[in-house]
Amino acid sequence: MIGRRFFRTVQFKLIVIYVLLILIAMQLIGVYFVSTVKHSLKDNFTANLNDQANLLSNMVAQSLAGLSEPDGRTDESPADSLNFFVHNLFGVSEAEIQVLDANGKVLATSQQDQQAYVGQKNTSLAVSRALQSIRDNEEEVVDEDGVRKKMIAQPVMNEGKVVGAVYIVASMNELYDTVERVNRIFVSGMLLALGLTGVLGVLLAHTITSPIKALTKHAAAVAEGRFDQQVPVLGDDEIGRLSAAFNDMTKRLREALSVNEEEKEKLASILSNMSDGVVAADERGIVMVWNWRALDLLGVSSCEGCGLAELLGVSKEKLADWMGTATRSAIIRREPAEGGEEGVLRVTFSPIHRRDEGIAGTIAVLQDVTEQEKLEQSRREFVANVSHELRTPLTTIRSYAEALEDGALEERQLAARFIGVIRNETERMIRLVTDLLHLSRLDSQQAQLRRQKMNISDMLDEVADRFSFQLRQKAIRVSVRVEEGVPDVWLDRDQIDQVLDNLMSNAIKYTLDGGRIELSAYRRDASTIAISVRDTGIGIPKKDLNHIFDRFYRVDKARSRNMGGTGLGLSIAREIVKAHGGTITLESELNVGTTVTFTLPVPHEGSEPA
Known part of the structure; x- marks a missing residue:
């Protein structure tokens, strides 16, 4: 596996390319060089044979001219001179030299084993051409033993007349052996050069790929989020400038990511601390980002993977109509939770624009407008x-x-x-x-409180006395109970009397004849006292309890109006108690009775009342 991976590396490819380039160059140079050497040797060999043939033809011209006397006389001395020239002066190793007369008969030969050819006619084409006074008769032949030979025939001229020919056949084995040795020397040199080239290629590839490997390693580290590492810059070449650029890129990327993280944290902080809910969806309507307020307003635990239409509880067609190219608002009513009330949300849809790509999504801002409604x-x-x-x-x-x-x-x-x-x-x-x-x-908080220190027990007794006539008319028994330890309280007597009168009036109105009303006061904790009015009247239905302190709200509208009520008594009582810094609550059970309790703060000893 490692070997296979090595063959795919840039280092291996560089070595192969470098070696192949050297190999091709060496091959081209070798072919040209060997071819040039071969042709040069052949030309020299041929020129040498031609020179010998020309020299021999000049030297045997007189002898051949003597042999061709018209009187037909025979002189043995020219033949002897021809043999002398052929055997002694022009002996060439592994070469055959023949001297022929004008009829093409062999007069002398340099090879002892070919003396039988003397007197016979040489019928080769080169000899025939030479006897016709044609020069440059050259031919390469391969004999039966596979030996390459060079054959040259030159005419022998005497006074412008062809008197014979010189025929030379020389072996070219030595020449081709020389060429073969040159080839072997060149191949050896080429292999040595390729070996050195391979070593140099490895070193060169290492110098190139080593920085690339370092860059790759640091790029992987950057991809994993480690931006503290720097690539060593080993020079001012292209790789050095690449390393410097990579270090600069890493620095800029670290700064950009740092800024991005800061912006992301700011956005997350803003989203988490917004009083409005925010939900962002992509172009398909799938929720991508939300804050806790949105979860709270929508009554869900998570928005991950939800569709915006499903999350808001509307149809996809209506959502598509709201999610246009401009900002739009819509009112959505929440289903009430068990025992809760219906909620009203105002949703503002704003498109997310992506540069040159149109709308990439939608941001929905949720506002709880239940209280406003x-x-x-x-x-x-x-x-x-x-x-x-x-x-x-x-x-x-x-x-x-x-x-x-x-x-x-x-x-x-x-x-x-x-x-x-x-x-x-x-x-x-x-x-x-x-x-x-x-x-x-x-x-408008324009009703200033004129506080005075009051005894709770005396105040409740006075309330019971003020309503004694109405109580006697309906035979209602009243009792006042004040626990021990209830301190005097700083309050606006007129305002609190109005609260107590309103509560007593309601208790008397809605308590049947012979019923009972109880006024009580007790200390709820160290800083608060509670005053309650309890009756055994007709009570209030549960469905009306949440609205009993609303202005103009009547449980039995016709009966309340006939009794002279305005529907504002309990609302005024709540505002007066609130102005004193207390709270008021009402508990009731139908056909059992009603208890209204309000609290008043007790100032610490030594402190002034508010």
């Missing part, structure tokens, strides 16, 4: 209730006034009853407006 609804109900409460007595007053105007004034008894009704409705309107003004002052 409640306040708006309360405002609308308040205006409607005030209008209704004022319109009812005004309508009654106008009706009775018209009746008086139409003649009822003439009947004294009927007129007196009508005027009494008008007076009662007028007083009711006055009470309503007074309560509204009182609530307005409490809401």
Whole structure:
């Protein structure tokens, strides 16, 4: 496996390329060199043979001319001279020299084993061409033993007349042996050069690949998040500049990632501390980012892998309509949890734009507007209730006034009853407006408290005395119970009396004849006392308990209005107790009774009341 990986490395490829380049260059040089040497040796060999043939032809010209005398006389001395020239002066190793007359007959030969050819005619083409006075008759032949030989035939001229020919056949084995030795020397040199080239290639490849390996190692470290390592810069060449550039890139990448992490932490901190919920989805509507507030508002534990439409509880078509190219808002109503109330969310959709790629997703900002909706609804109900409460007595007053105007004034008894009704409705309107003004002052914190130190037991006894007549009328028993240790409290007596009067009035109204009412005070803890009014009246249904302190809210609207109530008593009581720094609660069970308890803070000893 390691060997296979080595054959795929840049180092191996560089070595192979380098060796192949040297090999190709050496081959080209070798072919050219050997070819040049071969041709040079052959040319020299041929030129040497030609020179010998020319020299021999010049020397035997007179002898051949003597042999071809027209008188037909025979002179043995020219033949002897021819043999002398052929055997002694022009003896060439492994070469055959023949001297031929004008008819192509062999007159002399240099080879002892070819003396039988003397007197016979040489029929070779080169000899025939030479006897026709044609020069440059050369030919390479391979004999039966596979020996390469060079054959040359030159004409012998005497006074412009061909008197014979010189025929030389020389072996070229020595020449080709020389060429073969040159080849072997060149191959040996080439192999030695390739070996040295391979070693140098390894060293050169190592000098190139070693920095690349270091860069690869450090790149892997950077990919794993280790930015503290630097690549050594070993020179000012391309690899050195690459190493320097890589170090600079690592530094910049470390800085960029650091800035990115800081921005990411800032974004996470902002998202986690936002009072609004944030949900980001991609172009497919899959949630990518969210904060804890969004989970809280949507009532889920996680948004991972959820679709935005499923998360918000709307259809995909409606969500696609909201997720346009511009910012849009929508109101979504949450399903109430068990025992809870319905929630109202305002969702603002803003598209995420990606450069040159259009919309890449959507950010949904969730705001809990339940309280705002409640306040708006309360405002609308308040205006409607005030209008209704004022319109009812005004309508009654106008009706009775018209009746008086139409003649009822003439009947004294009927007129007196009508005027009494008008007076009662007028007083009711006055009470309503007074309560509204009182609530307005409490809401705007314009009603200043005039605190004084009061004994709780005496205050409760006085309340029971004020309502003694109404209690006797309905045969209701009242009891006042104040635990020991309840201290005197700094409070606005008029305001607290109004609270207690309202609670006692309601208790008397809704307690049947013969019932019982209990006023009690006790110390809840070291800094708080509690005052409660408990009756055995008709009680309040559970569905009305959460709204009992709302303005103009009546459990039994018709009966409450007939009893002269405005529906603002408990609201005023709550605001007065709140202004004193306390709280008020109501517990009730239908047909069993109702208990209203409010608390008042007890200032520490030596401190001034607020």
